[in-house]
Amino acid sequence: MFKTYSAKKDKVYQILDEKGNLVLPEEEPKITKETLLKMYQTALFARRADIKALQYQRQGRMLTYAPNIGQEGVQIGTAAAMEEKDWFSPMYRDLSIQLYRGESLENIYLYWYGNERGSLKPKGVKNLPVNVIIGSQTNIAAGLAMASKIRQTDEVTVFTVGDGGTSHGEFYEGLNFAAVFDLPVVGVIQNNQYAISTPTNKATKAETFAQKGVAFGIPYALVDGNDPLAVYKTVKTAIERARKGEGASLIEAYTYRMGPHTTSDDPSIYRTKEEEASWAKKDPLIRFKNYLIKKGYWSEKEEESYLETIEKEIGETFQKVESYGAKVELKEIFEHTFAAMTPELKSQMEEHEEFLKEVK
């Protein structure tokens, strides 16, 4: 009478193993050298930018910060599979995707520095601002894609969500909506094993997050999130389907948050050093670098000089943000509430201006 679904036979799709060897050479995606280098360099840049941000935070120079360390592989594979015209509806731990798709580190730092101006994207970059409300980006993604469908553009919308985010109603409601209307949506679950301190076995009873696609009636895939090539290929396939009008799909990228949830979090409370060490071996940057070196596209020497360059660039970027980021004009906190400031807002602002003059 009752059936249970098992995803145990679903193998995790992997092209590159931990050491950077091609385990499925026939599956190796055709990516140009230029793109591969952009992918790797962006991932490395994001890693260093995170590490520096954590340092700045400890020095009291940065505010609460959510690093993407460990998740660069899934992010860079996802970003590279997208086209410029595609929409990205993010969560809040997507630094590598943000950078790859053309956001500046300066603005990203500025945002985490506590200044809304950091959410401004360069013209033509179709990344929505950081979304802190868990899972709600799914609904927005469904809406972006609905508009693409109605307006008959060939954009695809990609959204990311964490393992924890799949517990939210919006994840189910949004993906169901996307499924029902065959919307061009690709959902990428970055399963980094923890929702702050809560492990995935307390977020789902299902064997995988990927299999949730079954219930939506959409195709799903389970991919090694630390393998940028496998992620790239999976996301690319999903995007192509979506672009052809074949509807939504769901991808679970199995990865690991190597850093804290945010700088307010202490992972030593809920996970062991052994566990962290076992995942360090699966670091996406290690396998990607080895792969590139084997292909003759990259070398330790180039890495060294690249690191030196970006170290300087990242440091200078943060100093620049520090030089102006703390200054916010009173007007800025009012003027974007509505297209035109209401008389009430204007009077509240003017009253505060008066007060500021009074105490000067």
Added chain:
Amino acid sequence: MAAITLLQAINQALDQAMANDERVVVYGEDTGFEGGVFRVTAGLQKKYGEARVFDTPISESTIAGAAIGMAINGLLPVAEIQFDGFIFPALTDLVTHAARFRNRSRGQYSVPMVLRVPHGGGIRALEHHSESIEMFVASVPGLKVVTPSTPYDAKGLLLAAINDPDPVIYLEPKKIYRAGRQEVPEESYQIPLGKAKVVKPGTDITVVSWGALVRMVEKAALEVAKEGISVEVIDLRTLVPYDKETLIQSVKKTGKFMVVTEAVKSYGPASELIAMINEEAFYHLEAAPVRFTGFDITVPLARGEHYHYPSEEKIISYLRKLYLAKP
């Protein structure tokens, strides 16, 4: 008596409630194993086990909604919403069910649940972590709303909330979780809901506030006292049902009324309190009542928050003006 922080007082209240009544259960996001992101529930899972103190999926709607079912079925759930700005998915369950079950069932069912919510701004946090949500819950018929400003009150009000037969939203002023210590009795005690507290008596102006801002108002009052302005400071403690009588009596004495809150000005809690005073003590007013509030804007990120968040200086400025105001 030991001197403890407001956060420790809440922990102690939960601990004693669980020890004294096995119907009490505590849960939320990261609430069990880790003891919450603020560590308010630290140690409880170890002491009372995973069945009574547990972590949930990130599902605010179900955190609130399941509390309704648990409460109907014989438990006293004390659930946690991790941050004020995360409560919105839970509003469906609070508004459509928690608040209405007593009425819908003509008193057959009641929902004795408590929803704890770290509340308010001034901590330089990320978006959605510094919200004032009074108006979203206090305007719902059937929900009680409580917010303490001291460790002593935090413990007594929480125990009263857990003991209350109706759903209570318990707003915790996170800015002052660890801001100071106060001697708090070891034993279990309750502070009745619906009773305000006169923090500082005065004769010229009545100021009512609640949560993290009470201390700021008190400091401002002490400052203007040096200029001869005598301010009566009232900590509302319970927003629903609120203590009309204490406010009315105070205004009848002072003739001047100001509400200090970080919530929005338009349609916010200050408007309700002033409307009531206009109705009940209009002929005793010697000047127009004053709303000292946050602006009608999205709470700014850290670098712009100082404009929005109330300051002692600005409260002082308002007090001086109100003191001089004439009908």
